[in-house]
Amino acid sequence: MRWFGIKRTIKLGLKSLWMHGLRSTLTALGIIFGVCSVIAMLAIGEGASREAQEAIARLGSTNLIIETVEPPKERADTGQTQEVRSYGLTYKDAESIHNTVPNVEVVVPIREIDQEARYLNRKVSIKIVGTIPWYTEVSPIHVVHGRFLSSIDLHQQQSVCVVDEQLVRGLFAFEDPLGKDVSIQGNSYRVVGVTGAPPLAGKQNNLDNVMQGATASDSGATGNIYIPLSTAKSRFSELSAAFTGGKQSVERVQLQKITVKVQSTEQVLPARDILDTLLMRLHKVKKDYRIVIPLELLRQAKRTKFIFSIVLGSIATISLLVGGIGIMNIMLATVSERTREIGIRRALGARKRDIMIQFLSETLLLTLIGGILGIILGSAIPLLVTRFSRMPTIITASSLVLAFGISAMVGLFSGLYPAYRAANMDPIESLRHE
C-alpha cells in the first residue's frame, strides 16, 4: 500500500461520501443507532448492576440475615375470627444461634414496629428498630453525632433512642436533636445519637429498603428510630392486628429479623446449613422464616449481570449486523453505479489493490464516522437518563472501545466484498458500462 497516499485516500473517500450526502447519512444511521444503543444499554445496565451490587455489599458479605415470614395460612384458621397466630423468630432463636452455631461473631436480634413519633407539635410516622448495641457491626449505618445504643441502655431498659438523618430532617428540621425528647405512644425517649448511611449511588436508600422492598418508605415512615431491644420488649406489644380476607386476626411476632455475622466469608455457607437445621428443629416444620445471604445475592447479581450482558451483546450484535448488511447493500449499489469510474481509473493506471482500497476506505470512513457519532449520542443518552430519572448509569471506557471496535469490524467486513467486486471488474467491460 502506498502509505503516503493515505491522506489522499481519506480525502477521496470523504469527497465521494459527501457527493452522496443523503445516501451516506442514511447508511451511517444504521451504525450510529447500533453503536449508540450498545453504549447506552451497557451504561444503564452497568449502572443498575453496580447499584444493586453496592446495595448488597452494604448488607455485609459475612452476614446472614434471617427474616420472619408470614407462614401460609391453614384451612382451619379461616373459620375463626379471633385467634392469635404466633409465628416468626423468637428471642429463644437468637439465643440458640448464639449458643450453638460455631464461628459466630455476633447475633443481632431486631424488632421492628411501625409507629408515630412526636416532637413538639410535629408528628411523623417512623419505624422503631429495637435492637442491641452490636447492630452497628452488621449494618452499614454509622454514628454521625453522639453515640449509638450502649450495653447499659440495654440492661437498664433506658428510654433512649438513636435517630437517623432522614428523621432528623423530618422531625427536628434545623434543631440539634441531641438531648431532645421524642415522644412515642406517650413515652419519651431521649435522643443520644444520630446515624447516617453512606450515600448509595444515585438515591438514598436504607439497608432495609434494599432487602425488604422498602418497608420504611412503603409504610410512609420518615425514618428510623433505634431503641434498646429490652425497652422495645417491655413497652410495645408483640401482638398486632391484621386484616386478612376481610377478617380480623391477631398476630404475635417477637422478632422481625436476626442478623448473624460470622468471622469470614468462607464460613457463610456452612453457617447457613447449620442455621437452617437449627431453626427447622426449633420451628418444627413451620416455614415462618427465611435466610437471606448477601454474599449469595451478590453472586446472583453478578450472574444476572453476566446473562444480561450476553443478552445485550446479542441484541447489539444483531443491530450492528443489520447496520452492516445495510452498508454492504449500499456499497454494492454504489460499486455498480460507479462501474464506469472504476473502468476509467483502471485504464489510467489503478491497480486492483488501489480500487479495493478506495472502496474499502469509503466504507470504513462511513462506519467510523457513524461510530463516532454513535459514541457521542450513546454517551449523551445515559447522561440524560441519569439527569431526568436519577437512575445511575456508568459509561465504561471498555464499552466505548467495544462499540468503536465493533463498528470498525462491521465496516471492514461489510466493505470487503463490495470492494473486492469493484477491484475485480473487467476494465474493458467497465469502460463500456453506461
Add this chain to the structure above:
Amino acid sequence: MAIVAIENLCKAYKIGSFELFVLRDLSLSIEQGEYVAIMGPSGSGKSTLLNVLGCLDRPTRGTYQLAGQDISNLDDNSLSMIRGSQIGFIFQSYNLIAQLNVVENIEVPMYYQGFSEHSSANRAKELAKMVGLGDRIRHRPAELSGGEQQRVAIARALANDPRIILADEPTGNLDSESGSEIMKILGDLHKRGGTLVIVTHDPNVAQRAEKTIYLLDGQIERQEYNRKH
C-alpha cells in the same frame, strides 16, 4: 526504435466451446514519433486492437512488445503500472470522472503513479493551461462543453508523459468545429514528438495521420502513407 512491435498477434474470445477470433495473425510496428490512424468497418477488430495496444487486454497468441518490453505475459498489476506510466488514453465519450473537477481529473493518473499532492496539482494546472482551460480548472465535467471535456481528457492522457497516446474516436461525439480543434491539439502533440494512434471512422481525421492502417476481419487489409506528410 519501434515503440510498438506486434508479431502474429491473435485475440480470440471463447463463446462456449467455440473460439471467436477477433484478431488473426496480426503483425504491426509503430515507430517512436509516428502518427498512425486505424480504420475499418465495425467488427473489424479496431477496438480489440486498441485494447491490446493499451494493455487493457492480453493477446491470446503472439507477442506484443511495448518499448522493448514484452507485455504478453505480465500480470494484472504490471499491466496497470504500464497503463499508468506509458500509455495515454483518449476516449470517444471523454470518460471524465463526474465528481472531480478539471484539475482533479487530470491528476488521476499521477495519483496512481505516486506523485505528491503538490507536484501533481501543479502539473495538472500547467496541462490544463496547455489545452486552453487555464481559466476553468475548478469546473466539473458537467459544466464543460464536449470539446472542453475532450481537452481535459487529452491533458489527462499527457499527465504521466506517456510513450504512446491511444485515441478511440476522439472526435466521434463532437461537432466539426470542436473536432478540428481537438485534431489540432493532437497534431501539435505529434509535432512535438509524441507517438499517436487514433482509431476512427472519419477519413478526414485519418488523413491527418502519417499512416493509415485498414483493418478487415481481424487482419491488416492494407497500410497507406498519407501524401501530405
